[in-house]
Amino acid sequence: MKMLIILKTCSNTAIHLAGAGLKRHSIKMFCYGDGVAVTKNGQEPMRNFVNTGKEIEGLINNGLDVVVCGSCARARGIKENELILGARIGKTGKDLPELINWADRVITVK
Amino acid sequence: MMLVLITKAPYGSEDAYAGFRAALMTSASGMKTDVLLMDDGVFNLVEKQNPTDFPSNLREIKILRGLDVEIYCTKNDLEKRNVKPQEYVKIVDKISELVLKNEVILTF
Numbered sequence: 001m002k003m004l005i006i007l008k009t010c011s012n013t014a015i016h017l018a019g020a021g022l023k024r025h026s027i028k029m030f031c032y033g034d035g036v037a038v039t040k041n042g043q044e045p046m047r048n049f050v051n052t053g054k055e056i057e058g059l060i061n062n063g064l065d066v067v068v069c070g071s072c073a074r075a076r077g078i079k080e081n082e083l084i085l086g087a088r089i090g091k092t093g094k095d096l097p098e099l100i101n102w103a104d105r106v107i108t109v110k
Numbered sequence: 111m112m113l114v115l116i117t118k119a120p121y122g123s124e125d126a127y128a129g130f131r132a133a134l135m136t137s138a139s140g141m142k143t144d145v146l147l148m149d150d151g152v153f154n155l156v157e158k159q160n161p162t163d164f165p166s167n168l169r170e171i172k173i174l175r176g177l178d179v180e181i182y183c184t185k186n187d188l189e190k191r192n193v194k195p196q197e198y199v200k201i202v203d204k205i206s207e208l209v210l211k212n213e214v215i216l217t218f
Contacts, residue, residue, distance in 0.1 A: 006216060008128070033128045072128075096132065097139035100112065100214055108217045110125075 001025045004103035007035035014109040015055045018064055028065040030099050036072045039087040053084045060086035067095050112136055112143045113212035119153035120167040126154050129218030130170035137177040145174065146208060147183040152193045155183070182208060
């Protein structure tokens with residue numbers, strides 16, 4: 001199955017969902033609104049907190065495709081060279097409809 | 111067919127605006143898209159919105175109307191919040207039919 005996760009917040013749940021899904025399915029993630037923050041590189045969370053950037057980087061290495069809403073990233077001062085390795089800035093008007101068309105299932109995590 | 115479900119009031123957070131923008135992008139790409147305003151989402155229909163630091167959500171709705179995007183909400187949500195909708199808003203009693211006929215639902 002092809003699954004699209006639209007990530008609207010910094011969510012560990014979405015990361016676990018993507019990780020579990022990747023074992024059997026093709027997964028893409030579209031980071032929208034505050035969800036773009038998970039793809040910022042250089043995250044230094046406090047002890048006992050998850051480094052979402054590293055987690056997603058690991059999932060990218062296992063086949064997760066991560067597209068970041070360009071206008072959402074720019075609004076938050078996040079530039080393409082500040083993203084974790086493998087994440088890419090997309091054109092939301094083009095990429096979001098294409099990803100929705102690609103997917104068999106779309107899950108919004110907010 | 112796609113349904114964008116907006117449950118948040120305008121301003122204060124960008125959720126509702128982001129939902130309208132997503133609807134704009136998918137409908138502009140040729141995907142049949144409708145919007146369902148639920149719970150506090152019906153506050154996006156309040157007339158005479160005049161935000162000074164943020165784009166007007168009512169303007170977004172008007173742009174969507176130009177792209178044949180239908181705006182739905184429930185009578186119950188409107189009455190609870192005393193919102194008087196414009197004539198183009200389609201009022202439904204139950205959302206089940208609307209939910210079932212759409213293949214994709216994005217929630218904001």
